[in-house]
Amino acid sequence: MRPPQRLLHGRVPCPAHGLAPDPRRQGYPGTRPRQPPRWPLDVTLPDTFLGMATLTRLYLGPWKFPDTAGLPSATCFRNLCELGLCNVIMESRDLDFVLDRSPVLETLCLEGNLFRLCLRLVSQSLRCVQIIVCFLEEIFVVNAPRLERLIQSEGCTPNGTCNKVKIGHAPKLHLLGYLELDQRHILEVGNTIIKAGTGVSPSTMVPSVGILALEVRFEVRNDSKMVPDVLRCFPNVETLHIKSGKTDQSTGKLNLKSWHESGTIECIRSRIKLLVFHDF
Numbered sequence: 339m340r341p342p343q344r345l346l347h348g349r350v351p352c353p354a355h356g357l358a359p360d361p362r363r364q365g366y367p368g369t370r371p372r373q374p375p376r377w378p379l380d381v382t383l384p385d386t387f388l389g390m391a392t393l394t395r396l397y398l399g400p401w402k403f404p405d406t407a408g409l410p411s412a413t414c415f416r417n418l419c420e421l422g423l424c425n426v427i428m429e430s431r432d433l434d435f436v437l438d439r440s441p442v443l444e445t446l447c448l449e450g451n452l453f454r455l456c457l458r459l460v461s462q463s464l465r466c467v468q469i470i471v472c473f474l475e476e477i478f479v480v481n482a483p484r485l486e487r488l489i490q491s492e493g494c495t496p497n498g499t500c501n502k503v504k505i506g507h508a509p510k511l512h513l514l515g516y517l518e519l520d521q522r523h524i525l526e527v528g529n530t531i532i533k534a535g536t537g538v539s540p541s542t543m544v545p546s547v548g549i550l551a552l553e554v555r556f557e558v559r560n561d562s563k564m565v566p567d568v569l570r571c572f573p574n575v576e577t578l579h580i581k582s583g584k585t586d587q588s589t590g591k592l593n594l595k596s597w598h599e600s601g602t603i604e605c606i607r608s609r610i611k612l613l614v615f616h617d618f
Contacts (some may be wrong), residue, residue, distance in 0.1 A: 354370020361455035385409055391416055399450070415440040430456045432582075437461050444484075448472050459485065469493070478504045479511070487513040500524055505544055514544075515579060519564045526572055534563035534567035538570045547572045551579035557588040566600035575605040581616040601609030 385404040394417050403426055406413075418440045424447075437460065439442065442466045448457070451472040459467065459482045466487040469477070473493065479485065485508045493501060493516075502528040503517060519527055525532045528541045536542065550572050555561045560581070569575070 349611055354486075376392075382495055388413060388415075391524070393418050395420040397422035397424070397447075398426055401426050403428035403432050405429075406432045409435070413439055416442070418443050420445040420447075423451070424448075425450040428455070430458070434458060434460075434470075437464075448474075449606075474501060475504045476504065478502075478505050479508045481507045483507065484510060486510050489513065489515065491516055493518070502526060509546055511544060511546050512569045514547050514554045515547040515549070516581060517551070517568065518553045518583065519568060520555055520558065520561045520583070525568060525571075532564070532568055532571055535558065536567045538567075542571055545574050547575060547578075549577040551581070553581040553583045555585045556591055557585055559589045559591070562591065563608035566603055569603045569605055573604040574609055576609055577612040577614070578610055579603075579614045579616060582618045 356468070380402060383398065383401040383404055385408065388404065388409065390597040391414065393415060399422075414558065415436065419442055421436070421443060433455070437446075440461075440463070442463050443461065444463055446464060446466070447468045449470040449472065451474070455474050456476045456478065457469075457474050458478045458480055460480045461482050462484065463480050464485050467485065467489070468487075469490045471492045477488075477490070488511060490503075500522050505511070506528070517523070527544060530536065530542045532542065541568060550567070552568065554565060
């Protein structure tokens, strides 16, 4: 079991804001280094635990989630407002089951999931989703009319796999990031995949987003070329975080002329109030 992390309002999580490692685990002077515990990952959570209808906050880890196909159809988490899953093994259908039966769930936290999982957000109540150190094949905001914050940090994409973030119906989405701009990460708005040269239209815009965080490998030309087109999808961004991604396969940076030729970007020209650079 782990305590919930404080969700940041108007900021993207970073080590300087509450996610710094415990010095006792880092071997700092005056501390005794210790081996990380080895957690068993084959212990299944008793399904009777999911029948506690009075739960309002639930943080689990590490467990193997029970197969929801065997749960009674009347199962409902009618009072659950916060759910955190850390190193929990589960199938996509199991998470869909929980979300579908949590009518007042506002906060969903996923941390340390290293298994293939598609996260489909269909919820009338969710306001904040935080995903940390996870591998998700797809994050699809299908229908989340109250969702305000979608925070993703330190994700991983094993070789040969892609990660897609697809934004469907989320009219109140205000904070989004980090979006990694490279060939293994795909951003889809509506039914359009955003890439260099994508034409902007009302169907490819998310006007509600005011805080955006991007991670870009500026030493990879094709990655850099995506920046203007992605920014055009978010015309009302007022706070922009840009993190420099690392690479060992540099293909050359774009020159100043290339940036000028990309044309006018509405949020840069008339909206941006705060621009923050990380790891440059």
